[in-house]
Amino acid sequence: MTQMFHLAWFVANGFGVQGFHDGWNSPWSGTNGRDFAKADFYVDFVRSLERAGFDYIMLEDSSNVPYTFGQSHETYVKHAIATPKHDPAQLAPILAYVTQHIGIVATLSTAEYHPYMLARQMGSLDHISGGRAGWNIVTGSNDGTAQNYGHKGHHPHDERYDRADEFVEVAQQLWASWEPGAVVMDRDTGTFADHSKIHPINYEGTYYSSRGPLNVAPLPQGRPVICQAGGSPRGKEFAARTADTIIASAKGVAEMKAFRDDIRARMVAYGRKPDDCKILFLVDPVLGESAEHAAERKVRAKAEFDANLDRELANLSRVTGIDFAAMDPDEPFGELKSNGHQSVLANRIADGARTPRELVTSRSSTDSLGLSGTPEAVAAQMEEVMAEVGGDGFLFGPRTVNRRSIMEITEGLVPALQRRGLVRTAYDYPTFRENLLAY
Numbered sequence: 131m132t133q134m135f136h137l138a139w140f141v142a143n144g145f146g147v148q149g150f151h152d153g154w155n156s157p158w159s160g161t162n163g164r165d166f167a168k169a170d171f172y173v174d175f176v177r178s179l180e181r182a183g184f185d186y187i188m189l190e191d192s193s194n195v196p197y198t199f200g201q202s203h204e205t206y207v208k209h210a211i212a213t214p215k216h217d218p219a220q221l222a223p224i225l226a227y228v229t230q231h232i233g234i235v236a237t238l239s240t241a242e243y244h245p246y247m248l249a250r251q252m253g254s255l256d257h258i259s260g261g262r263a264g265w266n267i268v269t270g271s272n273d274g275t276a277q278n279y280g281h282k283g284h285h286p287h288d289e290r291y292d293r294a295d296e297f298v299e300v301a302q303q304l305w306a307s308w309e310p311g312a313v314v315m316d317r318d319t320g321t322f323a324d325h326s327k328i329h330p331i332n333y334e335g336t337y338y339s340s341r342g343p344l345n346v347a348p349l350p351q352g353r354p355v356i357c358q359a360g361g362s363p364r365g366k367e368f369a370a371r372t373a374d375t376i377i378a379s380a381k382g383v384a385e386m387k388a389f390r391d392d393i394r395a396r397m398v399a400y401g402r403k404p405d406d407c408k409i410l411f412l413v414d415p416v417l418g419e420s421a422e423h424a425a426e427r428k429v430r431a432k433a434e435f436d437a438n439l440d441r442e443l444a445n446l447s448r449v450t451g452i453d454f455a456a457m458d459p460d461e462p463f464g465e466l467k468s469n470g471h472q473s474v475l476a477n478r479i480a481d482g483a484r485t486p487r488e489l490v491t492s493r494s495s496t497d498s499l500g501l502s503g504t505p506e507a508v509a510a511q512m513e514e515v516m517a518e519v520g521g522d523g524f525l526f527g528p529r530t531v532n533r534r535s536i537m538e539i540t541e542g543l544v545p546a547l548q549r550r551g552l553v554r555t556a557y558d559y560p561t562f563r564e565n566l567l568a569y
């Protein structure tokens with residue numbers, strides 16, 4: 131029997147100017163530059179994904195005007211890299227309101243929130259969406275963000291995950307602070323909720339404390355779907371313990387399979403069932419009318435990418451905290467140390483990158499399989515890959531995001547996958563987690 135898999139979409143520039151890679155001013159970007167701060171584009175976007183049966187849309191986030199590259203904001207604001215970036219927590223309820231089935235995942239950083247505030251916000255989203263809220267847990271990367279919140283820089287990489295462990299524990303306890311039957315709405319006695327089923331948590335930890343209970347009624351899903359992306363050993367450990375879905379950047383089938391096997395083994399060590407977490411791998415398929423047409427589009431996209439070295443290096447500087455403007459792009463770098471996204475660097479160095487230029491050209495983080503061709507051909511490639519990896523699905527994270535590129539996936543590729551019986555044609559359950567764990 132064909133093994134079905136899941137689909138999600140990673141909105142890689144969050145609630146920001148879409149298409150900073152291909153240009154907000156490209157021929158197909160429409161009014162994305164002018165209208166980026168309005169909800170209309172995202173409303174069309176999420177409805178298209180829901181029509182295609184996606185499990186979820188994931189809104190990336192970051193929270194500073196970066197300056198790591200050349201110690202200046204210039205490259206970032208020129209190309210709209212992570213700037214401006216509006217708050218995904220404001221967009222998520224709108225997307226929930228205009229849809230009925232798809233999961234809405236917002237990125238909220240443990241470095242920027244207190245667990246109580248986050249638990250309340252996510253709880254509210256789960257209610258507004260009727261059980262479709264998701265939280266992408268990030269722990270912070272760029273020191274500029276920490277500085278915006280009054281700190282000198284971020285805590286050390288692994289300590290951030292220790293804090294995140296505790297953060298999640300507090301949030302989980304707050305979501306459980308109302309027993310499921312606490313809201314009784316007994317008209318005869320005039321009792322809305324039964325106080326004996328609502329409990330303070332009185333949490334006192336190393337990093338956080340909170341009295342509780344949460345002032346949000348029991349969540350439709352009990353707790354939001356938890357999404358995570360850390361690729362370092364410490365990040366994987368955190369995800370294995372906590373996540374319902376992991377979004378992963380891995381290159382090639384062998385790396386994907388190894389990543390998935392590794393996470394599943396770690397989950398078992400935490401007493402979890404491996405099938406309770408769906409690992410989705412980033413892809414950026416290039417579609418065309420024919421194999422040749424797709425190949426030609428790919429060559430053009432690569433040329434455009436390579437011609438914008440500063441833009442790509444600036445982005446890498448932002449997530450790693452390393453100033454690549456201070457280096458000769460073609461001189462080998464020595465040892466690179468990052469307190470930011472460690473796996474991003476490690477993967478590219480493992481691919482053989484030895485100079486800053488090679489860091490950006492060696493691996494596009496999303497072009498992990500080199501998928502290219504007609505929708506039918508790409509669907510066949512995806513089927514083969516999933517069969518080898520063992521599951522669970524793919525995360526589209528295209529460098530080009532505009533109404534045309536979205537339609538190519540939702541109206542071209544997904545129907546081809548549906549014809550092969552690989553992805554859903556209708557949602558079976560009311561909540562996000564139930565659909566995610568259905569197969």
Ligand SMILES: Cc1cc2nc3c(=O)[nH]c(=O)nc-3n(C[C@H](O)[C@H](O)[C@H](O)COP(=O)(O)O)c2cc1C
Nearest residue numbers: 190191237268359360361362365377379471472473
């Ligand atoms: C698909 C994907 C999406 C991510 N989205 C975000 C994001 O929205 N915000 C963020 O700060 N980091 C994001 N990250 C970075 C991860 O949360 C994590 O910080 C990064 O992978 C480094 O983790 P590591 O140091 O454990 O490798 C993302 C990573 C991946 C692979």
